[in-house]
Amino acid sequence: MANPVLAASGTFGYGDAFTDFFPLDALGGFVTKTLFLAPRDGNPAPRIAETSCGMLNSIGLANIGWDAFVEQKAPLVRAARGSARTIVNIAGNAPDEYAALAARVERDRDTVGCDAIEVNVSCPNVKEGGTNIGCDPDQFRRTVRGVRAETSMPVFVKLSPNVADVVPFAESAAEEGADGVSLVNTLYGMRIDLERRRPVLGTRSGGLSGPAILPVGIHWTFQVRAALPELPIMGIGGIASWRDALEYLLAGAQAVQVGTAAFVNPMACMEIVAGLERYCARHRTTIERLVGAAHREGEPALVPVWTG
Amino acid sequence: MPASWTLPLAGVREVAAETFWLRFPRPAGAACDPGQFFMISPALPSGGLFLGRPFSIGDVRDGEWRFLLRVLGRGTASLRGLPERTPLRLVGPLGRPFRPTDRGLHRMVAGGIGLAPFFYLARRLRQERPGDRIELWYGERTATAHAELDADEAALFDRVERCTDDGTRGDRGDVVGSAAKSLGEAEAAWYACGPHPMLRALAARLEAGGVTGAQFSLEERMACGFGVCQACVVPSRRRPPAYRLLCLDGPVMDPLAVAW
Numbered sequence: 001m002a003n004p005v006l007a008a009s010g011t012f013g014y015g016d017a018f019t020d021f022f023p024l025d026a027l028g029g030f031v032t033k034t035l036f037l038a039p040r041d042g043n044p045a046p047r048i049a050e051t052s053c054g055m056l057n058s059i060g061l062a063n064i065g066w067d068a069f070v071e072q073k074a075p076l077v078r079a080a081r082g083s084a085r086t087i088v089n090i091a092g093n094a095p096d097e098y099a100a101l102a103a104r105v106e107r108d109r110d111t112v113g114c115d116a117i118e119v120n121v122s123c124p125n126v127k128e129g130g131t132n133i134g135c136d137p138d139q140f141r142r143t144v145r146g147v148r149a150e151t152s153m154p155v156f157v158k159l160s161p162n163v164a165d166v167v168p169f170a171e172s173a174a175e176e177g178a179d180g181v182s183l184v185n186t187l188y189g190m191r192i193d194l195e196r197r198r199p200v201l202g203t204r205s206g207g208l209s210g211p212a213i214l215p216v217g218i219h220w221t222f223q224v225r226a227a228l229p230e231l232p233i234m235g236i237g238g239i240a241s242w243r244d245a246l247e248y249l250l251a252g253a254q255a256v257q258v259g260t261a262a263f264v265n266p267m268a269c270m271e272i273v274a275g276l277e278r279y280c281a282r283h284r285t286t287i288e289r290l291v292g293a294a295h296r297e298g299e300p301a302l303v304p305v306w307t308g
Numbered sequence: 309m310p311a312s313w314t315l316p317l318a319g320v321r322e323v324a325a326e327t328f329w330l331r332f333p334r335p336a337g338a339a340c341d342p343g344q345f346f347m348i349s350p351a352l353p354s355g356g357l358f359l360g361r362p363f364s365i366g367d368v369r370d371g372e373w374r375f376l377l378r379v380l381g382r383g384t385a386s387l388r389g390l391p392e393r394t395p396l397r398l399v400g401p402l403g404r405p406f407r408p409t410d411r412g413l414h415r416m417v418a419g420g421i422g423l424a425p426f427f428y429l430a431r432r433l434r435q436e437r438p439g440d441r442i443e444l445w446y447g448e449r450t451a452t453a454h455a456e457l458d459a460d461e462a463a464l465f466d467r468v469e470r471c472t473d474d475g476t477r478g479d480r481g482d483v484v485g486s487a488a489k490s491l492g493e494a495e496a497a498w499y500a501c502g503p504h505p506m507l508r509a510l511a512a513r514l515e516a517g518g519v520t521g522a523q524f525s526l527e528e529r530m531a532c533g534f535g536v537c538q539a540c541v542v543p544s545r546r547r548p549p550a551y552r553l554l555c556l557d558g559p560v561m562d563p564l565a566v567a568w
Binding site: 011012013017018020021041042044045046047048049050051052053054055057059062210211260262263264265266267 | 309310311312347349356357358359360382383397399528529530531532534535536537538539540541542543548549550551
């Protein structure tokens, strides 16, 4: 990758939404909005609520469906992406739907020009009573196994933080053949409207994102890196500046995904790419040498150099 | 084309209770059309506000972009309190503007802070169609909420009809009933902006009166303003799709396309 900064799923459309602001190939890569086999309308408004340093969303995984993506979006993206890696984010209402969609992605991979699959396990299993696939160890394994069996592309599993311990899920993903993990997805949250005395969101609860969740993502990135030092990690959660991105790299992520911050500042990804380059130049180092550096307790910590 | 601008606040001017103009220097060469909007947020990280807020362009004059705001929540309250020269991020112009029409009478119906987009719309109509007649029907709950127009703004309209729910200024009653009395008059291009129940009521009156081609400026919560966050859904009358995104398909929409 040209740089370690990717645009996160659900905050970058299908790769076609930021073309007014910067060229696609200025990114290390991007992850599409979650795609299902069939299109989904999503939830009624209100779908978002502001929080301190963040926001709740309950979009409901609205998406155009795989066929429409291949026909309408993929040609533009393939033409514009240059060196940017294209990662397709997939989901389904049950483990077998994930596998079926993975088979379609594998079949259409050259048409789309995609480099990897990211598996969004943060959906309820509609067929088995709505339990969240990403929080149920058995369904989680079946989902990853099913996707792995259908594709030879790299598979990343996007992990939910809504569990007591994320590390066993990362271990399960690795055991089932995933090539890496993306962490973390949004945290459950709710806000209540004081005048209506009802939850703000139409679905009552939603997913919390934004700078408020940065320390949660850093924590789990560090824990997973410590437990599984060989497993590639894409760090996600609350990254709004190059400093936030660098924390994830130091905690052990090979790359980062920027999401909610780009809603507010469409140039956030570009500012992060530039900030990381300046940091590397100032410290005469490389991204590769920074990855996981916070774990090297045997080495002396650097003496801060204040260069403004 | 939209861009992300960091602009210093040129000033805040109150024109009614809790209602004020937010002014910015217009960047050289930057253009926008009536009905388009900008996402406005603090340029520097702020403890209070996180998301930007969508505001229709209110007026473009004296080298400035102006937005008419009313304090309705934390976002608007914090914007009113900002000192001059505070840098703010403006992402825009975004969305679909009001479209040209061949009718020579323009009737704008404003409920409360829904007044905001009509200054710039009237200004552009004055420039581009100098012979046309422009009417403003403007309702508020009470007299102290009515925005005062300066001489330049007042000259944008050939007729201004004010009303209040409590009768303290202009006709007593809501602006929909007031404006709808003119339905039998000459054929007009109708424009409206205001609270959802007002727009729903006006849409029903216009449809019953056989009016087509009306243009309503709607509002919905947004995080981005350019089609990514998918928050600003408006139920669509003709399905599929079940929803339209207000930021891309609006904010100016044909009321006949909306499932009110």
